[in-house]
Amino acid sequence: MRISGKAVIFGDDVNTDVIIPSKHLTSLDPEELAKHAMEGLDPKFPEKARGGVIIVAGRNFGCGSSREQAPLALKHAGVKCILADFFARIFYRNAINIGLPVLECPGISGRIEEGDILTVDLEEGKIINETRKAVIEAHKLPGFILEILRDGGLIAHLKKRLGGMES
Amino acid sequence: MGKTVSEKILSRASGKDVYAGDIVVAEIDAVMMHDGMAKLVIDAFNEMNGRRVWDPSRVLIVIDHVAPSAYEAFSKVHKLMREFAFKHNVKFREVGSGICHQLMIESGLVSPGSLIVASDSHTCTYGALGAFSTGIGSTETAAVLISGKLWFKVPETIRVIVDGKLPLMVYPKDVILNIVGRVGADGATYKAIEFTGSTVKSMDVEGRLTLTNMAVEMGAKTGIIEPDEKTYAFLGSIGHKADSGFRSDEDAEYSETLKFDVSDLEPQVACPHRVDNVKPISEVEGKEVDQVFIGSCTNGRIYDLRVAAEILKGRHVKRGVRAIIVPASRRVYRQALMEGLIQIFIDSGCAVCNPGCGPCAGAHQGILAPGEVCISTSNRNFKARMGSPEAEIYLASPATAAASAVTGEITDPRRFMREG
Structure with missing residues (x-):
């Protein structure tokens, strides 16, 4: 899986x-939730994220x-990874379970700037900074997590692999 | 090689001999969900073609986050929860019963040595009873409802040894805030924290619950305390006999051991907007407050209400300040009524609300306006947690919160020490 977007x-x-x-958990609609994504830090985030972005953050996201x-x-809201x-x-578990790729990459926060164009190779655990022509190594995801993300x-x-989980 | 309590519980639940770092699929002893997440859980259950709950006697559903409902959207969620609970014949607690974690403990679903998950991050609270308990998301909760199983990475354990006799008017909440301040908000990420030492051993189970409740504020998977005679006596007192449980081996491996001496500890306060931004009360005293909240799964138990009432008795909440008191459960509420605590709160001008999450859930009671300051006995002071992102939340013990309600500013409760 390769994912590209602006940082x-x-x-x-x-x-x-x-x-x-x-206060927005009263909404049950993901599109409505998306309108308030990151509201506590940057109310303009949904506008920025439209069309697809990659979030780059520090510790303990x-x-x-x-x-x-x-x-x-x-x-x-448009976050691809x-x-x-x-x-x-x-x-971390929740993001994988809803199919949002998350990659641990110690030291990433200091090496990418806002607006850099990134390509993430999930299988290889590599991040290519297209803007700065640099490659950053991340922790590779275990196979079973990659499978969940691919699906x-x-x-x-579960539907695909088990034909539905019927009790 | 010796094992920690957590390794023993995950070995038992997976039927394998496992240590930190191993990935296991384990049998779940109990699962819980509340109205903050229920819609997502039930939707996922249906999407997975769930037909039956694997074992209805091990499932608890609680309405506590917005209880009673303040919005039509939540009323719809509550309706859906009732329908689901009755259809599948699981344990159900209606509006007014109390906070999900307190109700899990009172329900008898938590016993020493059990493995428990729930769609709430403060599920780690039950570790005070020697259980391994951790928060999970809603999709996983649905998978557990169907299968009764979940995968875990067996965590490494940080051992936190707390020694020393707590000074007067310094409480378990001050101890855990002090620990969070030193360990940091991410200092225990993915790990278990085992609390031990003479202070923890002499602490009532109610106080221990305050410690383990905040393990997640250091990123921990769970907080855990070896069960002892106090644990079994506590369970007996609420009508649940248990003799199960594990203790860590002498030669168990810990990733780290941290020592705390609390014999000279001052009351502690977590300042905005981080739980690990902890300062001794002497550095924070005098900050004016608009709202005081005493309650939550951290500090809404009878022990906490007694401490608050001791300070509020015969005194009045400062003009311009609202003090909101929310007992953690109906059982706690009834006990507080019998002891005359509720009357003390009413006479002092507090608003006593029905058992539930109250202002801590940030969705219906005690929402803060921009620029307002709240001192709260709950566990999180993040921006926008209780309303406006421009409001400030300080976390403290019930004693510090009650003292601050009287003066209208953050106040050292030791100023209210009574004779004898």
């Missing part, structure tokens, strides 16, 4: 309350609550 930079400890403030609305809001030094664990998330994955 949007965020700092350390971006938490789920700024990704999607809880997605810390805080277990709300799956956080990766959902980002995905529907998130690169960070490392992620908070529930956000578009956990639900689609």
Whole structure:
């Protein structure tokens, strides 16, 4: 899987309350959630993300609550992939489960600037900075996580691999 | 090689001999969801063609985040939850019952040695009873409802040893804030934190629950405390006999051991907008507050309400400040009524709301206006957590919160120490 897009930079400890403030959890519609993605940090983010971007962040991205609305809001706002030094664990699992690629890449935050064009090769665990002609190595994702992402998330994955999970 | 409590629980639940770093598929002992996530869980359950819940007796559904509903959108979610709960015959707690984590504990679904997941990050709270419990997302919760299983990476464990006798009017909340301040918001990411030491051993289970509740604020997968006679006595007192559980081996491997001496600890305050931005009260005193919140899965239990009432008794909340008190469960509420605590709160001018998440959920009660300041006994002070991103939240113990309600500014509760 190769993903390309413009980099949007965020700092350390971006938490789920700024990704999607809880007052918007009253909405059940992912498109409505997307309108408020990152509202706590940058109310203009949905405008910026339209058409597809790659988030580049620092340490502990997605810390805080277990709300799956956080990766959902980002995905529907146009985020194609998130690169960070490392992620908070529930956000990390949630993003994979909804089919939003996340890649751990220690030291990434200092090496990419806002607006750089990036290509991410998920299988190889490589990030190509097209603007600066540089290649950055990330932690490769394990095979079973790549499969979930290729299938578009956990639900689609289970349907495809198991023909539906019937109890 | 010896094992930690977490390695023992995940070995038992997976039927394999596992250590930190191993990936396992484990059998889940109980699962819970609440109204903040239920719509996504139920949608995913249906999308996966879920027909039956694997074991209805191990499932609890709670309406607590926006309870009673303040919006039509949530009323629809609540309706969906009731229909799902009754159709599948799972345990269900209606509006007014209390906070999901407190209800999990009171329901008897949590016992030492059990493996529990729920679609809420503060699921780590149950570790105070010697369970391995962790928060998961809504899609995974749906998968657990269907299959009763989930994959885990067995975590490394950080051992936190707390020693020393707590000074007067310094509480478990001050201890955990002090620990979070030192470990940092990401200092325990992907790991388990095992709390031990003489302070933890002499602490009531209610106080231990405050410690483990905030493990996730350091990024931890769970917080855990070895069960002891206090654990079993506590479970007995709420009508649940248990004799299960594990203790860590002497030669268990820890990724790190951190020592804390709390014998001279001052009351602690987490300042905006980070839970690890922790300062001793002496550096924060005098900051004016608009709202005081005493409650939440961190500090809404009877022990906490007693501490707050001790300070508020015979005093009044400062003019211009609103103080909101929310008991963690109906059981706690009833006990507080019997002890006369609710009367103290009412007489002092507090707003006592029905059991639930209250202002901490940031969706319906006690929403802050831009520029306002709240001191809260809950666990998160992130921007936009309780309303406006331009509001500020300070986290503290019930004693510090109650003292601040009286003066209208952040106040050292030791100023209210009573004679005898």
